[in-house]
Amino acid sequence: EDKVVQSPLSLVVHEGDTVTLNCSYEVTNFRSLLWYKQEKKAPTFLFMLTSSGIEKKSGRLSSILDKKELFSILNITATQTGDSAVYLCAVVGGSQGNLIFGKGTKLSVKP
Amino acid sequence: ETGVTQSPTHLIKTRGQQVTLRCSSQSGHNTVSWYQQALGQGPQFIFQYYREEENGRGNFPPRFSGLQFPNYSSELNVNALELDDSALYLCASSRLLSGANVLTFGAGSRLTVL
Numbered sequence: 001e002d003k004v005v006q007s008p009l010s011l012v013v014h015e016g017d018t019v020t021l022n023c024s025y026e027v028t029n030f031r032s033l034l035w036y037k038q039e040k041k042a043p044t045f046l047f048m049l050t051s052s053g054i055e056k057k058s059g060r061l062s063s064i065l066d067k068k069e070l071f072s073i074l075n076i077t078a079t080q081t082g083d084s085a086v087y088l089c090a091v092v093g094g095s096q097g098n099l100i101f102g103k104g105t106k107l108s109v110k111p
Numbered sequence: 112e113t114g115v116t117q118s119p120t121h122l123i124k125t126r127g128q129q130v131t132l133r134c135s136s137q138s139g140h141n142t143v144s145w146y147q148q149a150l151g152q153g154p155q156f157i158f159q160y161y162r163e164e165e166n167g168r169g170n171f172p173p174r175f176s177g178l179q180f181p182n183y184s185s186e187l188n189v190n191a192l193e194l195d196d197s198a199l200y201l202c203a204s205s206r207l208l209s210g211a212n213v214l215t216f217g218a219g220s221r222l223t224v225l
Contacts, residue, residue: 096167101153
């Protein structure tokens with residue numbers, strides 16, 4: 001069975017801290033891995049990763065994929081209260097080629 | 112460009128009833144997918160529509176059905192509602208490209224079944 005596992009499930013940090021969110025996967029017919037941020041309802045797209053070892057960056061956020069070890073990490077530096085959200089990892093693959101999501105990591109950033 | 116819009120935003124139904132949720136795709140997108148997100152869980156794939164036909168389905172029973180219209184808008188219908196159907200239903204659209212599937216999500220419809 002295809003699965004995506006995220007850790008930790010929840011995390012509380014203080015403003016200015018750096019966090020690393022983890023995503024491991026066992027998915028057949030892997031095509032890509034995506035990260036989304038979900039603040040209230042609509043998940044918003046952060047990154048799509050298809051190749052190992054190539055870091056994607058957007059401001060204080062960065063992500064990298066290891067297709068050999070089947071995992072990805074999402075780093076957030078100098079966290080702000082606005083980073084508080086659920087971060088979802090999803091893999092495109094499986095028999096249907098759809099997004100297979102993990103349960104998410106709930107990040108809370110305290111002032 | 113307009114994003115993905117869903118209606119209604121919230122609704123309450125009772126067991127056994129039927130519900131229809133609606134979704135307008137982002138401009139330029141030709142594929143729509145529906146996901147169910149239970150509280151504290153990641154979204155689960157229900158099905159996907161392309162060119163008005165279902166072209167992928169997750170592990171959901173037949174009482175979950177859908178439609179896609181020529182303007183790429185979509186409906187999700189759920190019959191014989193059960194308590195466990197209570198969830199956030201997310202619609203997402205994309206432009207179907209080989210090897211890429213960046214979905215744009217709507218804000219969802221929160222369904223409560225009593």
